[in-house]
Amino acid sequence: MVSSINPSVKMIAIVIPGLILSLAFDVMTPLIFFLYLLMVTVFFSGVNLKKWLMFFIPLSVFALMLAWTSMIHTDEKYAGGDILVDFWWIEITTGSLQVGISLALRSMCFIALTLLFALTTDPTKLMLSMMQQLKLPPKLTYGILAGYRFLPLFKHELDLLRQAHQIRGVSRTKGIKGRIQRFKRYLIPLLANAIRKSERVANAMESKGFTGSRERTHYHDIQVQKRDWMFLASMVSALVLAFYLSYTFGYLNIFGKTF
Known part of the structure; x- marks a missing residue:
């Protein structure tokens, strides 16, 4: 279960995909990674699905509103393609539609990553792990x-x-x-x-002798085990696979440049 993963390693496994995923402006890359996060959340996190949806749905509505705003105010660099909607001051092209959907999917990935970490991590173990592993x-x-x-x-x-x-x-x-x-x-x-x-x-x-010194023993010894590295490798590998599939099918777009 994800709850048994070392908190520091889990935090790194959440932050790295989140930073790299922000580079992708296509639809396919965040969609594939979001499906992977859903699979991990449903089958390997141990989180109650109703509780997860209580947090995910309101945040997703905010993400969709942000995507809509981005869609109708897309920069000219990304707003190319055929015009799909031209009503009053609203003009939506295929390029702006892709940017909006991509932003919505990336936001949902960020929400899923955050919930995966927040709902499976004990705050006490997190602080102890940051003190022992991250110094x-x-x-x-x-x-x-x-x-x-x-x-x-x-x-x-x-x-x-x-x-x-x-x-x-x-x-x-x-x-x-x-x-x-x-x-x-x-x-x-x-x-x-x-x-x-x-x-x-x-x-x-x-x-009780607390001086703030780094040279101290710990009653709860938080260690990094093999399963922690496997979780980190699986998260990074899933993101690499998403980029690879997107590139293979000709969808990969990084900052407006298609590969």
Whole structure:
């Protein structure tokens, strides 16, 4: 399963295809790679399909809107070919249509890559892996991890503040001015609690000998195994295959130049 892959290797396997795929302006290359990502997500990620669709569909709608905007405002360098639609100020050619569809497919690939990483990666293991494999400073990684752990606590404290104000009869004025007043009432108690919690965490870490040194042992030893390299190789190979098939069938287009 993808969830068992080393987080740092997984992040590299997500970033590299995303950067290289941004060079392709044809339709076939992102389409082939998107189909591969769907296969990996459905059969090898272990992610609930309904949960995946809850994130993917809204983001895809935004990607389609972006593609439509790009289609009707395509640069003259890419907007060649026959005119398909000529209505009022809207003019769509075969070139601009290809650019729009290509942008939509690339955006969907980026969304699928992001969801594949986000929904299969444990934040704690990610921080530990970045510290052990990518050699990030422990102060930075533990600080990010502590901040991430505080987010649910802040939401709980905000709910308690709202309930306390309701019990005491604090009126909820409507409009922008009322929202600003409520924000001020919530801000100071939340900041005070955040400062107290951060001081407690800092004191606890110092009492347990945390100095921020890179030369330290780890209770959870995150290692890179053979399956991690196989996952990285499969992602890169799938992208190379997509470029090769697109080139073989004469669709490959990189920055407006067809190969």
